[in-house]
Amino acid sequence: MRRPHFISWLTAAILAAALGYGQTPATVSEAQVKAAFLLNFPKFVSWPAGNAAPGRPFVIGLLGQDEVGEAVRALAQGKKLGDRPLVVRRFTLVSEVAECDLLYLAAGESRRAPVVRAALEGRGVLTVGDWASFAHEGGMIALVADKSRIVFVANPKAAQVAGLAISAQLLSLAKTVER
Amino acid sequence: MWRWRALLAACLMMPALARGGDDLTQLSLQDLLQVPVTSVSKRKQPLSRTAAAVYVITQEDIRRSVATCLPELLRMAPGLHVARIDANKWAVGARGFGGRYSDKLLVLVDGRSVYTQMFSGVYWESLDLPLEDIDRIEIIRGPGAAVWGANAVNGVINIITKPARDTRGALVSAQTGSSDRAVGTLRYGGALGRKFAYRTYVRGGLRAPYSNLSGQSAQDGWDSLQAGFRADGQSARGDRYMLQGEGYGMEADSRTVSLSRVKPYQSNSLGTLRMSGASGQFRWERPLSETSNLSLEGSFSGYSRDEGKTGIALSDRAASLDMQHGFRAGNRQQVTWGLGFRRSLSDFKSISVQALATGRTLDALSLFAEDEFELLREKLYLTVGAKLERHTYTGWGLQPRVQISVPFHKRQLAWMSAARALRTPSRYERDLLGADVSYLGEIFGMPAFASLAGNPNIQAEVVDALEAGYRLQASSSLSFDIALFVNRYRRLRVAVPGNPRLDGGPQGAALVVPVSMSDSGRGTEKGGELAVTWMPAPRWKLNASYSHATPHITGGSARAARGSDFAYPRNQASGRSFLDLPKRFSLDASYYYVSPVTVVLADGTRVPLAPGLRGDLRLARRFGNGLELMFCADHLFGPARVEYVPEAFSGGSRIGRSYHLRLLWRPRD
Numbered sequence: 001m002r003r004p005h006f007i008s009w010l011t012a013a014i015l016a017a018a019l020g021y022g023q024t025p026a027t028v029s030e031a032q033v034k035a036a037f038l039l040n041f042p043k044f045v046s047w048p049a050g051n052a053a054p055g056r057p058f059v060i061g062l063l064g065q066d067e068v069g070e071a072v073r074a075l076a077q078g079k080k081l082g083d084r085p086l087v088v089r090r091f092t093l094v095s096e097v098a099e100c101d102l103l104y105l106a107a108g109e110s111r112r113a114p115v116v117r118a119a120l121e122g123r124g125v126l127t128v129g130d131w132a133s134f135a136h137e138g139g140m141i142a143l144v145a146d147k148s149r150i151v152f153v154a155n156p157k158a159a160q161v162a163g164l165a166i167s168a169q170l171l172s173l174a175k176t177v178e179r
Numbered sequence: 180m181w182r183w184r185a186l187l188a189a190c191l192m193m194p195a196l197a198r199g200g201d202d203l204t205q206l207s208l209q210d211l212l213q214v215p216v217t218s219v220s221k222r223k224q225p226l227s228r229t230a231a232a233v234y235v236i237t238q239e240d241i242r243r244s245v246a247t248c249l250p251e252l253l254r255m256a257p258g259l260h261v262a263r264i265d266a267n268k269w270a271v272g273a274r275g276f277g278g279r280y281s282d283k284l285l286v287l288v289d290g291r292s293v294y295t296q297m298f299s300g301v302y303w304e305s306l307d308l309p310l311e312d313i314d315r316i317e318i319i320r321g322p323g324a325a326v327w328g329a330n331a332v333n334g335v336i337n338i339i340t341k342p343a344r345d346t347r348g349a350l351v352s353a354q355t356g357s358s359d360r361a362v363g364t365l366r367y368g369g370a371l372g373r374k375f376a377y378r379t380y381v382r383g384g385l386r387a388p389y390s391n392l393s394g395q396s397a398q399d400g401w402d403s404l405q406a407g408f409r410a411d412g413q414s415a416r417g418d419r420y421m422l423q424g425e426g427y428g429m430e431a432d433s434r435t436v437s438l439s440r441v442k443p444y445q446s447n448s449l450g451t452l453r454m455s456g457a458s459g460q461f462r463w464e465r466p467l468s469e470t471s472n473l474s475l476e477g478s479f480s481g482y483s484r485d486e487g488k489t490g491i492a493l494s495d496r497a498a499s500l501d502m503q504h505g506f507r508a509g510n511r512q513q514v515t516w517g518l519g520f521r522r523s524l525s526d527f528k529s530i531s532v533q534a535l536a537t538g539r540t541l542d543a544l545s546l547f548a549e550d551e552f553e554l555l556r557e558k559l560y561l562t563v564g565a566k567l568e569r570h571t572y573t574g575w576g577l578q579p580r581v582q583i584s585v586p587f588h589k590r591q592l593a594w595m596s597a598a599r600a601l602r603t604p605s606r607y608e609r610d611l612l613g614a615d616v617s618y619l620g621e622i623f624g625m626p627a628f629a630s631l632a633g634n635p636n637i638q639a640e641v642v643d644a645l646e647a648g649y650r651l652q653a654s655s656s657l658s659f660d661i662a663l664f665v666n667r668y669r670r671l672r673v674a675v676p677g678n679p680r681l682d683g684g685p686q687g688a689a690l691v692v693p694v695s696m697s698d699s700g701r702g703t704e705k706g707g708e709l710a711v712t713w714m715p716a717p718r719w720k721l722n723a724s725y726s727h728a729t730p731h732i733t734g735g736s737a738r739a740a741r742g743s744d745f746a747y748p749r750n751q752a753s754g755r756s757f758l759d760l761p762k763r764f765s766l767d768a769s770y771y772y773v774s775p776v777t778v779v780l781a782d783g784t785r786v787p788l789a790p791g792l793r794g795d796l797r798l799a800r801r802f803g804n805g806l807e808l809m810f811c812a813d814h815l816f817g818p819a820r821v822e823y824v825p826e827a828f829s830g831g832s833r834i835g836r837s838y839h840l841r842l843l844w845r846p847r848d
Contacts (some may be wrong), residue, residue, distance in 0.1 A: 029469060034213055036203035044208070065314075071581050073344070074206055074413075077373045090345055092238040094718075095759055096802065111656065115717040115759075151212060 019147065033150045034143050035071035038104055038128055041141060042081055044170035045178060048163040049123045051101065057087040059139075061097055061125075064106030064152045065114065068130055068143075098123050105129040123164045140164070144175075150173070153177060181716065202835045215767055224471045230562060230584035230594035232320040232648055232662035233711060241310055241769045245357050245478045245795040246810040249310070250303040251554065254771060255755065257708040257724035258320040258662075260333065260747055262823035265399035265832035266358070267431040267452070267559065267718055269303040270746075270823050273703045274664070275335035275728035276322060277747040279823070282602060283642075285323065289340055289423070291310035291460050292480040294330055295495050300606035304429060305454055306338075307403050309364040309382045311350055313844070314341040320708065322580070322644050322666055323602030326547060326564065332467055332600045332642050333666075342421070343411040344376035356811075356839025360385045370593070375587075377410040383488055388432065389832035392821070396447050397832035401431035417466050424459035435488045440686040444626045445618040450487025457481060471506030488531055495521035515564075516548040525606055539606065560584045568601075572609060573639040576601045590652040598646075601639040608696050609633050609670055619692065627690040631674065634696045641669040656714035658830050661790075663707040671700030673734055702732035718759035727752045746788065746823060750774040763801040771792050778824045788826050792817035805845040812838045 042058065058081045062069040069090065076086045091097055094115045103120070105113060107130045117138050120127065127140045134142035135155040140162070141151040154174035159166050187348045198387040233258045250269040254261045260277050260708035284300035285292065288308070293301055306559050323331035346368040353363040356808070361384065368378030381574040383406075407425025414420075433452040439446055460478035467473055475633070480632045481496035503517035526538045543719045549564030611633035619627040648662040677693040706728035713721045727750055755769040773791035794816040797808040819835025 025573065032203055033211060036206060037208070039204045040206075040208055040211065079204065092242065095763065095765070111652075111658070111712075112658070113715065115714070149212060153564040173212060 008087040029067070029071075030145060030150065031067035031071045032128065034068045035075050036092045037143060037152060038102070038151065039071055039075055039079070039086075039130065041126065041170070042102060044167040045126055045159070046165045046167070047081050047101065047126075051071075056084060059098030059100040059102075060086065060088045061093075061103045062088065062090045062106070062113070063092075063097060063103060064109035066106040066130065067110065069104065069106060082101070094119050098125065100125060102126045102128065105134070105142070113139065120162070122162065126159070126162075126164055140166070141174070151175060189619075194411045208649075209306065213651065220410045223517050229647075230560070230582040230596060231323075232646060232660075232664075233793035234258070234320070234660075236316040238314060238806075239312055239757075241316075243765070243797065243799075245769070245797050245813045246310070247354065247362060247841075249306050249308055249313075251718045252310070252316065252361075253318070254315075255722075255753060255769070256318045257710050257726045257751075257753075258423065258728075259318060259336075260751065260773070261724075262746070263832075264823045265805070266386055266398055267401040267429075271301070271303060271336075272747055273704060274666070275730040275747050276333055277823075282605065284334050284336065285327055285331040286338070287327070287338045287422075290337075290462070290476055290501075291458065291480065292497075292499070292521075292543070295482075295499070296497070297493055297495055297525055297527070297606050299330060299602065299608075300820065302482075304335065304401070304431070305456060307382065307384065307405050307425060307429070308338070308367060309352070309380050310342070311352055311364060311366065312346065312378075312380065312409075314339045314345070319638065320662065321596075321646050322578075322642055326580075330602050330815070332602045332640065340409065340423075342376070343378045346378045347376060351844045353510075354841035355840050357839060358387055358389070359839050360387050364385070371553075374414070375410070379406070379408040381406040389834060390589065390819070391832060397834055398432045398434055401429060403427065403429040407845040418460075419464045421462045422460075424457070426455075426457040426580065429453070431486045435486070437488060438618055439627060440684055440689050444621075444736040448488045448664060450486045450489070452640045454482060454484040456483070457741065459585040467506070471504070474503045476501045476503075483698070487848055489765065492528040493522065493525070495525040497521060501592075508550075511592070512555040513551040517546075519543075519545045519547075526607070541606075541611065542569075543571070544569045549829060556585065556793070560586075570603045572641075573603055576639055587680045589682070592650045594650075595647045597643075598644050598645070600642050602642075603639050603776050604672070604698075607633060609635055611696075613693070613701075615691075616694075618621065621688055624692050625688055627679070629676075629692045629694050631694045632696070634698075637698045638670050638697060640671055642696070643667045643669075658712045660710045661707065664705070666704040668702040668704070668732070670701070671702055671734070672696055672698055672700040673700035673732075674805065675699070700732055700734040702730055702734075704730040720757040722755040722757075724753050728742060746776045746778040748791075749778050750776040763800075765797075765799050767797040767799075773822075788822070788824070789818070789820055789824060791820055807843040809841045809843070810838075811841065811847070812836070823843045 020108050026088055033093050040086060061077065062072065062086050073088050079086045089100060094112060098105055098153065099114055110131050112128065116172040129139045129142050132142060132144045138158055140155055140159045144153055146150050152174050154166055154171055155177040156171060187573040215600045224487040236252060236255060240255060241252060244252060250261055250271055253271055255261050258270045258274055260654055264270055264279060268279065270277055271284065272278060273284045276283045285294055286301045293306060294295060295302065316336065319335040321334065323335040323642040327335050338632065346366065347370060347761045349370060350366040355361050364380060364382040366378060366380040368376065371374040374729050383404045386401050389397045390396040405425060405427035409423035411421050415611045424582065431452045433450050435448055435450055437447060437448055458480035462474060464472060464474040479498040483494040485492045499519065499521035501517060501519040503515065505515040522539050522540065523545045524538065526847065545566055545568040547566035549562060551560060554561050562582040567577055569575050572606045578600050580596060582593040582594065582596040584592060613630050615628040616631045617629045644664060644666045646662060646664045651659045674794055675697045676692045677695060679690055679692045681687050682691040708726045710724040715721065728747065752772045753770060756767060760766055771793050776788050778786045778788060793814045795809045795813040796815050797809060799807060801807045814836040819833045822834050824831050
């Protein structure tokens with residue numbers, strides 16, 4: 001009686017493994033999750049009234065090259081934020097960064113962050129950085145890998161100075177920089 | 180409890196994820212916080228963890244440089260020496276070995292080798308790419324053969340162009356000035372649907388001559404025209420493909436020294452050099468899973484070149500196919516392996532010299548594998564790799580490499596590597612039947628010539644290199660990168676003069692000193708490079724670099740045969756400053772120093788070259804609507820100077836001050 005049971009279990013296991021093999025793995029890449037966060041944040045942030053003329057595209061700027069930027073591009077394609085079409089632009093120069101609504105800084109850009117901050121002063125641009133100390137260094141939202149999850153750190157004060165308001169709902173999920 | 184929630188969230192999300200990454204944006208922030216990810220420790224840390232002497236010329240460096248053509252950009256990289264021979268020729272060398280026919284450097288454009296088998300070098304004047312299309316240039320000093328393959332002896336220059344989706348819309352670049360009379364690029368890029376983008380461009384230039392030592396025109400002006408396209412696409416299941424192609428033509432005034440068995444034996448003449456060519460390549464990448472991917476790459480290229488009055492005509496065609504597979508093995512290993520095949524056919528015609536054996540087909544087959552072990556989690560990495568290659572000329576050769584890298588305190592990295600690399604002989608080293616290369620004088624009423632011949636027994640040059648480096652990110656505004664190396668060369672190609680003989684050709688008798696090539700050279704070389712980046716203020720960035728190399732070569736008549744290979748400066752230094760000014764102005768300056776060198780020509784003449792000093796300046800203003808205007812001046816201070824004396828056919832020009840005005844317009848989409 002035990003043996004058939006065992007064989008049927010084994011068959012089931014092999015079958016399951018064989019079927020499961022060809023499918024997408026249950027996990028997704030770090031970059032994709034970070035990109036999804038990036039596209040989600042604007043829903044929880046309000047910009048100064050002048051920044052959003054009706055029909056004007058919502059521009060996501062990328063500074064520095066990494067997989068997150070690539071993923072943002074792929075995810076944003078053809079999408080809209082409310083009635084505003086999403087546009088993704090890559091920047092190389094700090095002097096260009098003011099021409100967007102949300103600026104993403106790749107991890108390799110930590111050195112240029114102070115310059116970027118100076119260039120964006122009072123511009124109403126939400127800054128998101130891909131390194132842990134970004135929000136502590138005056139950035140608005142830092143994406144942080146924590147074991148096998150991605151979490152984020154918010155600095156509501158930095159946002160406030162730029163004329164942005166981060167919603168309480170987003171702050172409740174974030175680790176917040178102490179004032 | 181928390182775990183259960185996470186598991187539940189993961190289960191609920193699975194169908195969404197299985198339909199493709201797009202649905203991730205539909206998840207709420209709460210759900211996103213629960214998504215498990217595969218690799219939290221970053222596998223791709225581009226520069227900070229590479230255990231090699233790497234320098235990257237970024238888009239910003241390119242945009243803020245006064246350079247108007249590709250080889251001029253390379254001046255900013257430590258460990259390279261760029262000398263402009265005349266308006267239309269360059270000599271680019273690495274770590275102690277330079278020359279017009281510099282043979283120890285591998286140059287790739289998007290992975291396609293632009294190295295010609297004819298002389299194991301690069302015709303830089305044929306690489307007149309629009310600089311606006313270049314994403315970055317990675318310069319890997321030292322042997323890169325374990326990955327890149329034969330000929331990456333002292334360095335690899337990897338030119339990477341932007342993907343088509345980054346160049347959508349129109350671009351107009353136009354410049355005029357004292358050296359570049361009119362150079363312009365027109366580019367247009369667009370997208371078809373969501374997953375396919377393309378661009379096409381056309382670029383042309385009319386360039387003025389420099390002057391020679393007596394202050395007259397050096398007659399080295401040139402015109403060029405180039406056009407090309409690139410397309411990038413992505414399939415529904417995540418495959419990426421890229422297709423690109425280009426064609427070019429150039430015509431240059433070229434001064435040549437013609438040798439003849441009848442009086443006046445040696446004469447200078449002005450001719451026209453013509454070169455045209457085309458190339459194309461495709462790349463296909465398929466992610467097999469989150470941690471493994473496969474890529475396939477194929478390319479072809481061909482050119483024909485007519486050296487004007489020398490009566491030499493060359494043509495070269497090459498095709499290659501490469502496969503690469505990378506995957507994670509267990510938790511701590513990253514394996515990459517691949518196969519490659521390259522076939523080149525070259526032809527040589529000449530009405531004056533005794534030429535090469537005509538058409539010849541050369542094949543190279545290679546297999547490489549590399550394994551990166553994470554010996555201590557995020558603290559110690561060991562990389563072991565090797566390339567096995569079979570070449571028509573030299574048979575099988577093994578090029579191994581071992582590297583250790585130790586990142587510590589998150590901001591520092593120390594690395595060491597030991598590697599062996601080979602350089603396969605060029606066609607002219609192997610197949611040259613004998614050509615008069617220099618006139619030595621008149622003896623007993625007869626002209627005497629040195630005649631150079633190849634050697635069909637020449638084997639591959641070998642370098643064993645030991646390197647060590649240290650990188651420090653001292654603060655958010657200061658970083659250092661230092662690399663030291665010791666190279667040992669064996670079987671270096673040198674020339675051995677033979678006994679003079681009387682040669683009674685149909686055009687008249689001559690005394691000929693035969694010089695044959697041999698692989699009996701040996702040598703050692705020590706050197707190092709230092710690069711510093713400092714941001715003293717948020718809108719001000721400074722770069723400085725210093726390079727040193729002292730090769731010591733023995734065996735054969737090394738100096739005479741290699742001529743300008745030894746025209747490599749022991750010391751080089753450079754400094755650059757990028758300053759953002761108010762009102763969208765920017766002011767950039769750079770300074771270069773090259774120590775003096777003495778060139779020994781084939782006939783033993785010693786030509787000292789003065790130390791090089793140059794200062795460049797660039798003032799730019801950006802306007803609305805994507806318009807940028809720039810005024811550039813190069814050699815603003817420092818004397819005009821001959822940077823290089825070529826081995827054969829012509830003298831060098833005096834490279835001096837020039838100005839240009841440039842307009843760059845990228846209308847917003």
